[in-house]
Amino acid sequence: MNRIAGQSLSVRVDGLLASGTGLAALLGYLACLSPTVGPGDSGELTLAALKLGIAHPPGYPLFTWLGRLVSLFPVEPALATNFLTALIGAAASSLLYLAGRGLGLGRASSAVASLGFAFSSTFWQQATSHEVYGLNILFLSLLLFTFARADSERAASFLLGCYLFGLVLAHQPTALFWVPALVWLIISRPGSSRLIGLLLPGSLLLILGFSSSLGILFRAMSQPDINWGDPSTLGRFLSHITGQQYRELAMAAPLSLRLSTLPRLLIHELGLPTIILAVLGAIHLSLRSRALLWVLLFLFATGLFGLAYQVPDYSPQMLPALLALCLIAGAAADLIEQALGRAGQYLAVLLLAAPGFSFFLHLPAALESRTTAVRDLAENLLNSLPENAVLLAGADVTANSVRYLQVTNRLRQDVLVVSADMLFAPTYHQELSRHLPLPDYETMLRLAGTGSRAVRKQSLIDQLVRSAIAILPVYLAIELLTPELFSGPLLKQFRIVPLGIVFQVTPKEEPLDSTELLSHNRGLWARYRLGSIQRRFSRAEFGQIQLVYAGSRNNLGMFCYEQGWIEPALEYLKLALAIPAPAEFYKAVNSNLERVKAGIH
Numbered sequence: 001m002n003r004i005a006g007q008s009l010s011v012r013v014d015g016l017l018a019s020g021t022g023l024a025a026l027l028g029y030l031a032c033l034s035p036t037v038g039p040g041d042s043g044e045l046t047l048a049a050l051k052l053g054i055a056h057p058p059g060y061p062l063f064t065w066l067g068r069l070v071s072l073f074p075v076e077p078a079l080a081t082n083f084l085t086a087l088i089g090a091a092a093s094s095l096l097y098l099a100g101r102g103l104g105l106g107r108a109s110s111a112v113a114s115l116g117f118a119f120s121s122t123f124w125q126q127a128t129s130h131e132v133y134g135l136n137i138l139f140l141s142l143l144l145f146t147f148a149r150a151d152s153e154r155a156a157s158f159l160l161g162c163y164l165f166g167l168v169l170a171h172q173p174t175a176l177f178w179v180p181a182l183v184w185l186i187i188s189r190p191g192s193s194r195l196i197g198l199l200l201p202g203s204l205l206l207i208l209g210f211s212s213s214l215g216i217l218f219r220a221m222s223q224p225d226i227n228w229g230d231p232s233t234l235g236r237f238l239s240h241i242t243g244q245q246y247r248e249l250a251m252a253a254p255l256s257l258r259l260s261t262l263p264r265l266l267i268h269e270l271g272l273p274t275i276i277l278a279v280l281g282a283i284h285l286s287l288r289s290r291a292l293l294w295v296l297l298f299l300f301a302t303g304l305f306g307l308a309y310q311v312p313d314y315s316p317q318m319l320p321a322l323l324a325l326c327l328i329a330g331a332a333a334d335l336i337e338q339a340l341g342r343a344g345q346y347l348a349v350l351l352l353a354a355p356g357f358s359f360f361l362h363l364p365a366a367l368e369s370r371t372t373a374v375r376d377l378a379e380n381l382l383n384s385l386p387e388n389a390v391l392l393a394g395a396d397v398t399a400n401s402v403r404y405l406q407v408t409n410r411l412r413q414d415v416l417v418v419s420a421d422m423l424f425a426p427t428y429h430q431e432l433s434r435h436l437p438l439p440d441y442e443t444m445l446r447l448a449g450t451g452s453r454a455v456r457k458q459s460l461i462d463q464l465v466r467s468a469i470a471i472l473p474v475y476l477a478i479e480l481l482t483p484e485l486f487s488g489p490l491l492k493q494f495r496i497v498p499l500g501i502v503f504q505v506t507p508k509e510e511p512l513d514s515t516e517l518l519s520h521n522r523g524l525w526a527r528y529r530l531g532s533i534q535r536r537f538s539r540a541e542f543g544q545i546q547l548v549y550a551g552s553r554n555n556l557g558m559f560c561y562e563q564g565w566i567e568p569a570l571e572y573l574k575l576a577l578a579i580p581a582p583a584e585f586y587k588a589v590n591s592n593l594e595r596v597k598a599g600i601h
Helices: 002-031 042-050 061-070 077-102 107-118 121-126 133-148 155-171 173-187 192-221 234-241 244-249 255-260 262-270 272-288 290-301 303-308 315-340 342-370 373-383 396-408 420-424 426-432 441-448 453-468 483-487 514-527 540-562 566-576 583-600
Strands: 390-393 416-419 474-477 494-499 502-507
Touching (some): 042 061, 042 373, 042 396, 061 077, 077 396, 107 121, 107 315, 107 342, 121 133, 121 315, 173 192, 173 315, 255 303, 262 315, 303 315, 373 396, 420 453, 441 453, 494 540, 566 583
Parallel strands (some): 390 416, 390 474
Antiparallel strands (some): 474 502, 494 502
16 A cells, blocks of 8 residues: 555655656746747648648648637637647646656756757757647657556556557658667566557558548648648648658768767757766666667657758758657766765756757747747838739748738739749649739649759749749849759840839839839838847848848848949948948948949049
8 A cells, every 4th residue: 555655645746746847847938939920831831721721741631720729719819829839848748748747767867858859959949939840749648658658567558658659640741760769768677578569550540640631631622722732632731641742852962070069969958067968867778778779779860861961051950859869868977876875866957958958048049939020021021012012032030921921911902922932832833823824734844844853943043033923023032043043044135123122023124213113212221120139139031031131131221233323222221230230241341342332443
């Protein structure tokens, strides 16, 4: 009876500590919560939830339904979905504590791992606006906890884990990379050989969990307003849920270069104290629990996929590896407990200073999520355009945030937003053809040639502009002003005229009225919401928004200079320097200023 009572007390203590770590994480996330649409995919994912639509591959069916439920609350949809993401992140923190306990770590070790990961740089930022990675980590923590309990006496844990793994595969197929770690965890448990008889029902439950992805197929058949790729046929559905269109990005990054920067990345993400603890924890596990060390090393190895994934910000892909490193770091507390006996139990708690260090290290960047810069950018972009204009965008933050305002605020629904990167998708071409007199898809691809994707994209942009400009004014977002654009076919017949933070495409032979153009620009800049960018951001996604404004002023200044309008050129180049931006940008603007001044003489 005493043993049972002791076990019951232990369970209650662990429940309280797990709740405490989750509550601490939630308070940190809510303090930094984005009040509106955030950067990256936040706008698109919120719209998919609001309209029960289809998000970009693999579609995130469960995440979309959860977002739909919270969007029913009478608040701004983005705020509701951001709050959901914070709750998911906090729940993941609680489950990570329980996973640590299930894996055999002590209470102090599990708390260090849970809080160290909760306040790591990328995960904290991901938990403050609507993103999918928090649910990934919640599932991973739950799987570690469930499979750690799976043995011959608790077969239900094994079957539950199989079902959960099917669910997470439907949410994010890259969970396949977790298989070596999870399999090693299962076979290292006592009596694991007796689980062989459960492989068939376990497989069926995995398939049942994965069948949640069928919601994408059935929902696509109803043609929702948000319908990425229209996966309403079996072929397009399978391509969508497997992320077919992103396969060319896998293993495409310079792995050796990124490996060389890995130590710096880990220190940035977790803080130096946690990295030091991870070294001590690895030594401890190598001596006392090699099976667990192998599980965590297999999980850490999944970071290779993130390092080799060809996207500018690959840190979210590294989150499972960072979670493994935090669990290894937590094991350092067990080392102290076992080395120092009863006194070590109290000293081990002092290792919570490591996640405390991480908290204060990453708090300033996390607080930046409270900015309204993304929403302000979308509103300013729409206010830059005349009626029934086409806005051709090249960045997700531009297209997603603008569409969010169009749907939720019914703001400027006359504007057609076109994503340049989506021009390669046949279903997207079909959707655009309802609004623009485009050539058929095969013709556009054939005319684009067989060069690199960047070169072919410029041809598709040129064809779209030529088709649209006969009936609608066409504008480019600044991120499309790349070297490929200036060497591509579009500017052989057209010029791009800066108007605020957008650029109108006009025929070269069309005359320019300097008075009208400059007056229009002054009016636009006077109406823009610029308060949210008048500070320095440490996060790149917000710094890029500042560069939209600063770069637009610089480009307007140089456009004026090329037209021989010297005084306006000097005015706008100096105004470009008034917006916080990287030192390299200031150097380029100052060089342009010197060039203009030299031209005066």
